[in-house]
Amino acid sequence: MFNPNYSLFSLSSSGATYYPNPKSHIFGGDHLNYFKFVGRIIGKAIFDECLLECYFVKALYKIISGEELSIKDLEDFDNEYYNNLKWCLENDVACLMTTMSVEQDYYGKIEEIELVPGGKTIALTNDNKWTYVEKIAHFRLYKSTAQ
Numbered sequence: 039m040f041n042p043n044y045s046l047f048s049l050s051s052s053g054a055t056y057y058p059n060p061k062s063h064i065f066g067g068d069h070l071n072y073f074k075f076v077g078r079i080i081g082k083a084i085f086d087e088c089l090l091e092c093y094f095v096k097a098l099y100k101i102i103s104g105e106e107l108s109i110k111d112l113e114d115f116d117n118e119y120y121n122n123l124k125w126c127l128e129n130d131v132a133c134l135m136t137t138m139s140v141e142q143d144y145y146g147k148i149e150e151i152e153l154v155p156g157g158k159t160i161a162l163t164n165d166n167k168w169t170y171v172e173k174i175a176h177f178r179l180y181k182s183t184a185q
Contacts, residue, residue, distance in 0.1 A: 039076050040092050046072055051117045055095045060182035061144060070185065097179045109175040119178065123171045131170075136162045140174055142182070153177060 040047050040056055046069065047056040062069040083090050097111040113120040126134075138157035142149045152158055153173035162170050 039079065045069075046076065050095050050115050051119075052114070055093045055114065057095045057098055057115055058183040060142075063185065064144060101180065107176060107179050109171055111179055112175045115179060123175060126167055126171055131162050131164055131167050134162060138162060138166065138170055138173070140177060151177070 042049055042059075045059050045062050045064070048059045049055070050057060058073065062073075080090065080092075095111075095115045097107055097115055100107055100111060109120070109123060112123065138154050138160040139150050139152045142151060150158060153170065154160065160166070
């Protein structure tokens with residue numbers, strides 16, 4: 039179930055925890071049924087007090103329990119991405135020349151997703167970098183896998 043080659047789950051940057059793969063829908067329309075099945079297997083294991091050798095990133099547990107996500111949750115999921123966003127908060131971002139949008143690569147098909155309405159036309163500045171970091175962290179942790 040957790041083999042990354044099946045595209046249901048991705049390994050975190052540490053290689054020790056799993057997170058739902060945002061690209062899981064590409065390999066067939068039944069991905070939600072597979073996630074439902076995996077959830078039932080995990081639920082049954084918990085009910086029967088069986089240990090499973092699978093661990094999820096902290097952000098997934100927070101989503102399941104209804105807790106609010108923060109940029110800090112991205113550190114466990116993708117440490118390099120977290121450090122890049124932290125750099126944005128600590129430095130002048132004018133040199134990046136980017137907008138309030140993010141590009142996603144879906145196996146060769148690049149899609150630009152606006153983080154805020156009209157984000158493709160809003161330049162990233164030092165005044166809006168906090169909003170940018172919050173929105174992009176929320177997108178990476180929640181919106182990309184919300185389905």
